[in-house]
Amino acid sequence: MATRAFQRLPTAPAGRILALRLVAIAVSLCIIAGVLALSGHSPAMLAELILRSTLGSRFGLEDLMLFMCPLLLTGAAVTVCGTIGLWNIGAEGQFYAGAIAATGVALGLHGPVLVVLPLMTIAGILGGMAWITVPTLARAYAGVNEIITTLLLNFIASLLTYYLTTGPWRDRISGAQVSTQRLSVSMPEMWGIVHWGFPVAIMIVVGLALVLSRTRWGYEIRMGGANPEAARYAGIPVRLRIISVMLLSGGLAGLAGMFEVAGTVHRLQGGMANNFGYLGIVVAVLARGSCLNVIPAALLMALILDSGIVMQTQQLSASVILAITGLILFMIAIGDELAHYRPVATTPAKGKA
Amino acid sequence: MNNPVSPAGPSGMAPGTPPVLQLRGIGKFFPGVIANKDVDLDVWPGEIHALLGENGAGKSTLMNVVTGIYQPEEGEIILDGYGQTFTSPQEAIRAGIGMVHQHFKLVQAFTVAENIHLGWDEAPRLASPAVMEARTREISERFGFPVDPAARVCDLSAGEQQRVEILRVLARRARLLIMDEPTAVLTPEETGELFRALRAFRAQGNAVIIISHKLDEVMEISDRVSILRGGRKVGTFRTADCNPSMLAATMVGRDIVRRNMRARPEGAAPIAPQPIMQLRNVSVRDDRGVDTLRDVSLDLHGGEILGIAGVAGNGQRELTHVLTGLMARTSGEIVLDGSVVDRADPALFAHAGVGHIPEDRLRSALAPSLSITTNMALREYAHPPIGRHGLYDAGAAGVLAHDIAELAQVRIPDFGMPIRNLSGGNQQRLVARREIRIASRVLVAAYPARGLDIGAIATMLGYLTDLRDQGVAVVFISEDLEDLLNVSDRIGVMFHGRMMDVIDAENADIATIGMLMGGREPTDLQPGGPR
Numbered sequence: 001m002a003t004r005a006f007q008r009l010p011t012a013p014a015g016r017i018l019a020l021r022l023v024a025i026a027v028s029l030c031i032i033a034g035v036l037a038l039s040g041h042s043p044a045m046l047a048e049l050i051l052r053s054t055l056g057s058r059f060g061l062e063d064l065m066l067f068m069c070p071l072l073l074t075g076a077a078v079t080v081c082g083t084i085g086l087w088n089i090g091a092e093g094q095f096y097a098g099a100i101a102a103t104g105v106a107l108g109l110h111g112p113v114l115v116v117l118p119l120m121t122i123a124g125i126l127g128g129m130a131w132i133t134v135p136t137l138a139r140a141y142a143g144v145n146e147i148i149t150t151l152l153l154n155f156i157a158s159l160l161t162y163y164l165t166t167g168p169w170r171d172r173i174s175g176a177q178v179s180t181q182r183l184s185v186s187m188p189e190m191w192g193i194v195h196w197g198f199p200v201a202i203m204i205v206v207g208l209a210l211v212l213s214r215t216r217w218g219y220e221i222r223m224g225g226a227n228p229e230a231a232r233y234a235g236i237p238v239r240l241r242i243i244s245v246m247l248l249s250g251g252l253a254g255l256a257g258m259f260e261v262a263g264t265v266h267r268l269q270g271g272m273a274n275n276f277g278y279l280g281i282v283v284a285v286l287a288r289g290s291c292l293n294v295i296p297a298a299l300l301m302a303l304i305l306d307s308g309i310v311m312q313t314q315q316l317s318a319s320v321i322l323a324i325t326g327l328i329l330f331m332i333a334i335g336d337e338l339a340h341y342r343p344v345a346t347t348p349a350k351g352k353a
Numbered sequence: 354m355n356n357p358v359s360p361a362g363p364s365g366m367a368p369g370t371p372p373v374l375q376l377r378g379i380g381k382f383f384p385g386v387i388a389n390k391d392v393d394l395d396v397w398p399g400e401i402h403a404l405l406g407e408n409g410a411g412k413s414t415l416m417n418v419v420t421g422i423y424q425p426e427e428g429e430i431i432l433d434g435y436g437q438t439f440t441s442p443q444e445a446i447r448a449g450i451g452m453v454h455q456h457f458k459l460v461q462a463f464t465v466a467e468n469i470h471l472g473w474d475e476a477p478r479l480a481s482p483a484v485m486e487a488r489t490r491e492i493s494e495r496f497g498f499p500v501d502p503a504a505r506v507c508d509l510s511a512g513e514q515q516r517v518e519i520l521r522v523l524a525r526r527a528r529l530l531i532m533d534e535p536t537a538v539l540t541p542e543e544t545g546e547l548f549r550a551l552r553a554f555r556a557q558g559n560a561v562i563i564i565s566h567k568l569d570e571v572m573e574i575s576d577r578v579s580i581l582r583g584g585r586k587v588g589t590f591r592t593a594d595c596n597p598s599m600l601a602a603t604m605v606g607r608d609i610v611r612r613n614m615r616a617r618p619e620g621a622a623p624i625a626p627q628p629i630m631q632l633r634n635v636s637v638r639d640d641r642g643v644d645t646l647r648d649v650s651l652d653l654h655g656g657e658i659l660g661i662a663g664v665a666g667n668g669q670r671e672l673t674h675v676l677t678g679l680m681a682r683t684s685g686e687i688v689l690d691g692s693v694v695d696r697a698d699p700a701l702f703a704h705a706g707v708g709h710i711p712e713d714r715l716r717s718a719l720a721p722s723l724s725i726t727t728n729m730a731l732r733e734y735a736h737p738p739i740g741r742h743g744l745y746d747a748g749a750a751g752v753l754a755h756d757i758a759e760l761a762q763v764r765i766p767d768f769g770m771p772i773r774n775l776s777g778g779n780q781q782r783l784v785a786r787r788e789i790r791i792a793s794r795v796l797v798a799a800y801p802a803r804g805l806d807i808g809a810i811a812t813m814l815g816y817l818t819d820l821r822d823q824g825v826a827v828v829f830i831s832e833d834l835e836d837l838l839n840v841s842d843r844i845g846v847m848f849h850g851r852m853m854d855v856i857d858a859e860n861a862d863i864a865t866i867g868m869l870m871g872g873r874e875p876t877d878l879q880p881g882g883p884r
Contacts, residue, residue: 011771219734219745222727226720233679233709233717234731235700 005343012339017288020335028328046314054306062192063309066264067302070095072201073256074280075294075301076208079287081249083212084242085225090135090150091253092277093157094128098254099261100161101127103268106183106261107169116185120262121255128254129247131157136246140239146246154277162270169268178270187263195263202295204252209291221245253277279305282329288336304328371434372397373529373560374419374450380427381414388414389584392428396529401551401561403575403592405568405604407665407832411584412564416531419562420452421445451522452531455538457514459506465489465517466502469524489520496523497553512543519550530554531562536570537666540641548574566604566664568597568871580604597871601664602863605834605870614818614840615859622824624842625655628688629794629826630676630707635685637671637850646671647850648685653795653826658817660841660858661830663870668850669830670712673799676828677709678702690794703732708792712799712830714784721773725765728772729754729783732791761786778809789816796820799830814840834863848872 033043054060074091081088088094101123109116131153138144162178165171171181187195212218224231224238231238256276265272283301287293308321376394380387389411396402406412417423419430421439430437432448439445442452459468466485469492470476477484482503489502498516506514515535522530530551536544551561551574565571571578571592578595580587580603587603617623630653637646646668653659663669674680675687681697688694689705703709711717719728730750734740738749751768758765761782763775772780785801798817802810817827817840831837837844841858846869854875856865869875 011774213747214745216735216740216743216745219727219730222723223720223731226723227717229717230720230731233699233711235678235698235703 006341007343008340009342012336016339017336020339021332024331024335025328028324028331031327032324041314041316046311049314050307050310053310054303058192060306062194063306064299064302065191065194065198067305068298069195069198069201069263070256070260070274070276071279071283071298071301072205072294073252073259074276075283075287075298076205076291077249077252077256078280078284079289079291079294080208080212080221080252081245082284082289083225084221084245085228086139086242086246087147087281088132088150088246088249088253089147089281090132090153090277091249091256091280092273092275093150093154094131094250094253095257095260095273095277096154096157096161097127097131097250098124098257099127099268099272100157100164100257101130101254102258102261103164103169103180103183106185107180110184113185117187117262120185120258124254124258124261125251126254128250128252128257130250131254132246132250136243136250139246140242158271158273161268161272165268165270171267176267180268182266183262185262186266187259195259197259197263201256201259204255205291205294212291217241217244253280282325285329286332300328301325370398372431373433374562375431375434376415376419376428377431378428379415379418379425379430381411381418381423381425387584389418389425390427392581392584392586394579394586394589396560396562398528398558398560399555400576401555401563401574403571403578404562404564404581405566405571405578405600406581407566407604410581410604412581413533414584415581416452416533416562416564419445420450420531446522446525446527449526449528450531451525451527451529453515453518453522453533453535455533455535457518459514459517461505461507463506464502465500465504465506465509468506468517469502469521473521473525475525492520492524496520497550498523510543511538512540512546515539515543515547523554527559529560529562531564533564534566535563536565536567540643544570566666568600568664571600572597598864598868598873599871601870602867604664605832605867612839613859614814615842617822621822622656624657625824625826627691628652628654629690631686631688632675633686633688635675635682635687637675637680638683645850646675646682649850649852651845651852651855653828655794655824655826656821657842658821658827658829658840659855660837660844661828661847662832662834662837662844662866663847665832667847667870669799669847671850672847673709673711673797673828673830676702676795676797677707679709703791706792706794708732708788708790708796710785710788710796710798710801712803715777715780718784718788719772719780722771724769725758725772725775725783726751726754726768729757729787732787757783757786757790782809785813785816789820792820792825795826795828797828797830800832801829802831802833802836810836834866838863846870 033047036043036046052060054064074095077091077094078088102120105120105123106116109119132150135144135146135149135153138149139146165178165180169180171179173181187197190196190199212221220231220236220241223234224236224241228238257273260272261268279301283294283297286297286300304321304325308318308324311320312318372395374394374396376392379389379392381389392415404412404415414423418425421442421444424438424440430439437448439448460471463471464482466482466489469489470480470485486502489500493500493502498520500513500516500520506517509517515538519530535547539547555561563574572595575592577589578592578600579589580600582604632649632651635646635649636644639645649672651659661669661672671680675682678697678699678701686693689702694701726747727750730739730753733753734745734750739746739753754768763779763782765775789796802813814836817829821827829837829841838858838861843855844858844861844866845855846853846866848870849872853869
C-alpha cells in the first residue's frame with residue numbers, strides 16, 4: 001500500500017506561498033483573539049473598532065498611507081541591498097541622517113518652496129548616502145561585514161538627532177521638547193493629510209522593480225547577488241556594483257527621513273524614526289526579495305502599526321503590538337517554509353534496507 | 354606493461370603476521386554510479402601505502418568505506434586477520450583507524466588542547482585548561498608533532514592545523530593513519546616535516562595510507578602504490594619498481610582506441626598562420642608564494658585544437674584562468690590579436706570572442722537561484738539585442754535561451770524556473786552551448802566531457818571539432834588521453850606548472866606523454882639522448 005510522505009522542494013510557487021501566508025495571518029488573528037478574550041476584552045468589538053478606524057474610514061486610510069510612505073522606502077532600501085546579497089540594517093540611521101540633512105536645509109535656507117523643497121530632497125538623499133558611505137567602502141574594499149557597521153551607525157544617528165533637537169536646533173519659539181521648530185516649508189498635501197511623498201514612494205518602488213528587471217545594471221546586481229563568482233567570471237565589476245547599490249539603499253532610507261520631516265511631522269524630533277528603518281527589514285523579508293511585493297508588505301506592516309494605536313486607546317499596552325507583529329511574522333515564516341513541501345506517494349521499502 | 358607485484362608484505366616480518374588492513378572485493382554503488390567495484394587491498398604494519406588515482410577514481414569513497422562513513426554493498430574489511438563491519442566512524446576509530454581529511458575538521462575558536470580532547474572518551478572529566486594542555490604537550494612529544502597546546506586553531510597555519518588533526522587521531526591510538534591529499538595545503542618545508550613524522554610513525558610498526566595524485570611525493574614517501582581507475586584497482590606496485598611516468602600512464606591510461614577526428618571536411622577553415630592569442634613566458638605565483646604556472650609560452654592558432662594533458666593540479670586551472678582573464682599573471686606577456694593585454698579582465702576577453710567552459714561550471718558559471726533565461730544571458734546581456742542603451746530586454750534574453758536550449762538539445766518546461774531545477778548534465782550542456790556561442794576566436798574548455806555519458810562525450814567532442822572547422826582556436830584540457838589524442842592537433846603536457854613540451858598529436862605516442870606527465874624533461878626523451 002502506498003503511503004503519503006512529504007518532500008521538500010528547493011523552490012516554492014508564488015501562489016502557494018500567498019495562500020499559506022493568508023492562512024498564517026488567519027491563524028495568528030485567531031490566536032490573538034483567543035488571548036484577548038481570555039484577558040477580558042471582546043475580540044469582536046476590538047476587530048470592528050480596528051477595521052472601522054483603519055480601512056473603514058477616511059481618517060483611517062489617511063493614517064495608513066502616512067505609515068506606509070516611510071515603510072515603502074525603507075523596505076525598498078533593504079530589498080535593493082538584498083538583491084546583491086547584502087543586508088542594510090542601518091536604514092534607521094540613514095533615515096535620521098536624511099531627516100537631519102533636510103532639516104538643516106529648511107532651517108538655514110529661506111526661500112520659495114519650489115527652491116527649498118527640491119534642495120531638501122537632494123539633501124535628504126545625500127544625507128542617507130553619506131551615512132552608509134563608511135560601511136559601503138569598508139564592505140567593498142576590506143570585506144567588513146556590513147550588517148555590523150550599518151547597525152552600529154544607527155545609534156550614532158539617533159543620538160545625533162537628540163543632540164541637535166535639544167541643543168543647537170532646539171525649538172526656541174514654542175519650546176517643544178526634543179524638537180526643532182516647525183519647518184516653514186512642507187510637502188504639498190495630496191489627499192487630506194496624505195502628502196505627495198506617498199505616490200512618489202509608490203512610483204519609486206515600481207521604478208526600482210523595473211530597473212532591477214529591465215536594465216543592464218539591474219541584471220548585474222541580480223547576478224552579483226546570486227553568485228558573485230559567476231559574476232566575476234562574466235566580467236561584472238562586482239565591487240563597483242556593491243558600492244552603487246549600497247549608496248542607493250542609503251539614499252532611499254534618507255529620502256524616507258526627508259519625507260517624514262517635510263510631509264508628516266514638519267519638524268525634526270528625537271526618536272522620530274519610530275523604528276521605520278528596522279521595520280523596513282521586516283517589510284523586505286515579507287517581500288521575499290521582490291520590489292513589487294514591498295507594496296503589500298508595507299501595507300500589512302502599516303495596518304499592524306495602525307491597529308496598535310487603536311488598541312492603545314482601549315487600554316492595551318503598547319508592547320502588545322510588538323507581540324502581535326512577532327506572532328504574525330513567525331506564522332508567516334512557518335507558512336513560507338511549508339510552501340516548499342509537496343506530498344509524494346511512496347511505496348514502503350521492501351526487502352533489505 | 355608492468356605486472357602487479359605479489360600481494361606479500363614487506364620482508365623482514367615475523368611469519369604469520371596479518372596485514373593491518375585487508376580489503377576483499379569491496380563494492381560501493383551510488384545511484385547510477387559505480388564508485389568502487391572488486392577492490393582488494395592489503396596494508397601491512399610498517400608500510401606507507403600510497404593510493405593513486407585521478408579525480409573520481411574512487412579513492413575517497415574507498416577510504417570512507419574503511420573509516421565507517423559509508424557501508425560497502427559488497428566485500429569485506431579484515432583488520433589484523435579478523436572480519437569487521439563499521440556502522441559509524443566512531444567504531445573505526447576505536448578499531449585503530451584514523452583519517453585526516455583534506456579539509457580539516459577542527460573547531461576554529463577552540464585551542465589546540467581543546468580540539469585534541471573534543472569528543473575523546475579518554476578525556477578527563479572536568480579537566481582544566483592546564484590539565485588538557487599538559488596532556489596535549491605529552492601527546493605532542495610522544496608522537497613527535499610539535500604544537501602549542503594553548504594556541505587557538507584559527508591562529509595556526511595550515512601545516513600546524515594538520516599536525517593538530519594528526520595528533521587528534523594518534524591520541525586515539527590509531528595504528529592505521531589515512532591521509533587525504535595531505536600536502537595540498539602545505540609549503541615544501543611543511544611537507545618535509547610531515548614526511549619525517551610519517552616515517553617515524555611507520556618505524557613504530559604502524560601503517561599509513563596516503564591518498565595523492567602528486568607523483569613525485571608518492572615516489573618519495575611510499576613503500577607501495579595502489580592505483581585506482583574508474584572505481585577499480587589497476588594494481589599494487591612496489592614503489593622502488595616504479596617511476597613517475599609509468600605511474601602517470603597507468604593512472605590515466607586505458608586501452609586507447611585511436612580515432613582520427615583531425616580530418617577536416619570540405620571547406621573547413623585551415624590552421625591560421627598567425628596566432629590569435631599568445632602566451633609569452635607567463636608565470637603565476639599564488640598567495641602562498643608557490644609558482645603555479647612557470648614560464649609558459651603558447652601560440653593559439655585559429656582552426657586548431659590544442660590539447661592540454663597532465664595530471665590534475667599541475668597548473669591547468671591557472672592556465673585556464675590566465676587565458677580567460679580571470680587571473681592576473683605575475684610575469685610574462687599575453688598577446689591577443691596582436692596587442693598586449695595588460696589587465697586580467699574577463700569582460701575584455703569575452704568581448705574579444707574568448708569563450709570559457711570552466712572546470713567547476715555549475716559553481717562558477719551559473720547562478721543556481723536565478724532563472725534559466727537569466728543564466729543563458731550571462732555572456733550576452735550587455736550586447737544587442739538583449740542589452741541596448743543600458744537596458745536589459747528580457748524578451749530577447751528569452752529568445753536566446755530558447756536557441757541555446759534547442760542547440761544543446763535540452764528540453765525545458767519553463768524558462769522562468771531556477772536553473773538549479775535542471776539536472777547537472779543539462780546545466781553543463783547549456784553552459785557549453787552558451788560559451789560556444791560567444792567563442793568566435795578562442796574557446797577554452799576545461800574538462801568539458803567530465804561527468805557526461807559516452808554519447809554526450811561524443812557530442813561534446815563534435816562541438817569542439819565544429820568550432821575548429823569554423824576557424825576558432827580551441828584549447829581542450831582533459832585528463833582523458835584517448836579524447837585528447839583523437840581530437841587534438843597538438844598536445845601540450847603540463848607538469849608542476851610548466852609546459853613540458855608541445856608535441857604533434859598525430860605521431861604522439863602514449864609512453865612519451867606519460868613520461869612528460871611524470872616530469873621527464875623532453876630532452877631526455879630525444880632518440881639518442883641520455884635515457
